[in-house]
Amino acid sequence: MENKIRQFIAEATFTDPEIIKNDTLIFDEGIFDSMGLLNLINYLDTEFGIAAEDSDLKEENFGSVERITAFIERKKAVVK
Amino acid sequence: MFKPKYTKEIIKLENVQGTIDSIVSKLKEDVGKKLRRRGGVVGISGGIDSSVTLAIAVKAFGANNVLGVMLPEKDSSDDSKELALKLANKFGIEVIEENISGALNGFACYARRDEAVKRVIPEYDPQKDKMKIVIPEKFLNSNLPPVFYVTVIFEDGTERSERLPMDEYLQIVAASNFKQRSRMSMLYYHAEAKHYAVIGTPNKHEVMQGFFVKYGDGGADVMPIGNLYKSQVYELAKALGVPQEIIDRTPTTDTYTAEQTQEEFFYQMPFEMMDLLWYGWENGYLAEEVANGLNKEIGEVEKVYKNFERKKKTTEYLRMPPIHNY
Numbered sequence: 001m002e003n004k005i006r007q008f009i010a011e012a013t014f015t016d017p018e019i020i021k022n023d024t025l026i027f028d029e030g031i032f033d034s035m036g037l038l039n040l041i042n043y044l045d046t047e048f049g050i051a052a053e054d055s056d057l058k059e060e061n062f063g064s065v066e067r068i069t070a071f072i073e074r075k076k077a078v079v080k
Numbered sequence: 081m082f083k084p085k086y087t088k089e090i091i092k093l094e095n096v097q098g099t100i101d102s103i104v105s106k107l108k109e110d111v112g113k114k115l116r117r118r119g120g121v122v123g124i125s126g127g128i129d130s131s132v133t134l135a136i137a138v139k140a141f142g143a144n145n146v147l148g149v150m151l152p153e154k155d156s157s158d159d160s161k162e163l164a165l166k167l168a169n170k171f172g173i174e175v176i177e178e179n180i181s182g183a184l185n186g187f188a189c190y191a192r193r194d195e196a197v198k199r200v201i202p203e204y205d206p207q208k209d210k211m212k213i214v215i216p217e218k219f220l221n222s223n224l225p226p227v228f229y230v231t232v233i234f235e236d237g238t239e240r241s242e243r244l245p246m247d248e249y250l251q252i253v254a255a256s257n258f259k260q261r262s263r264m265s266m267l268y269y270h271a272e273a274k275h276y277a278v279i280g281t282p283n284k285h286e287v288m289q290g291f292f293v294k295y296g297d298g299g300a301d302v303m304p305i306g307n308l309y310k311s312q313v314y315e316l317a318k319a320l321g322v323p324q325e326i327i328d329r330t331p332t333t334d335t336y337t338a339e340q341t342q343e344e345f346f347y348q349m350p351f352e353m354m355d356l357l358w359y360g361w362e363n364g365y366l367a368e369e370v371a372n373g374l375n376k377e378i379g380e381v382e383k384v385y386k387n388f389e390r391k392k393k394t395t396e397y398l399r400m401p402p403i404h405n406y
Contacts, residue, residue, distance in 0.1 A: 027224060033394035034225035038246035059223040
């Protein structure tokens, strides 16, 4: 899943996937901006069926590849 | 380099008249010598920035060489025209009104915007209801970039807000930007017809934080107040004799049908505070120094610094000219 998310971020931003490590802070590093966040919310919905609520929109959930992955897993666990 | 101690007074202009004189002299030089134009066209809205810009242009070129153009459209607030006329009268310039609603209908500006709003809030009736784009307060202290909401104010006064998905957000912004771009086209028409320059009205925050439309209000030949903080613009307004009603008016975006302040739409904090924080960030003051000067928590200032850095970085695109060195 981490690779899939990394690939998505890389393709959306024309960034070399090698640069995006699991713990790279994608917003702090300027890889993603507010459009990137909207794009990401959209991607999580279409790719994983995850609807991000307002209360989910935190750096702890979206700040890096590993945080996004953990967020998806937590959300999926709640659905199950 | 010597840096004065950070205090709440740090951005207060030491010599307001000197600042005005220096801007006026550079504007004269830029327009007359570099651009080789014989006057200036200013789009006036009754807001503080365009009023100060106009007053400066009059000082630089003389009232006979400045044209004020009011550019209302059907969503513009009613008091804009009255204030703009008062301003023109005060400075003795020629003023004309160009209503751009027809051009905007031709571009389907309103229809494209309303279609996107209706996809999110199907009950929205643009004939009766009002709408605006907002960043809810709950996101102000987040380290993530803001997400935008559309708020519809129904005819009966009730409101509904929904988070905007990417496609709808982009469509609403792209459609609304026809307004600023149509205004820019009209200003250039009048400027070219008189061999004048277009005098842009953005202040420092608008330029540096990207609160302008590329080739819209960002499309101008010179921006004389582009290096001034908002509170400095107010200092100049008083010294230049801008009418008090304009000085007292809350800055709005005047873009959507519902009334909306600039603070609510974009800046997320009062301009007096934003000026002081931006100054601290831009001039390399530590978050701790600024926090002490403003009686704030260090963490809060650090968050704002991060937010400024991100805004400046992500809006570089808007300030860039076309890249042609291939």
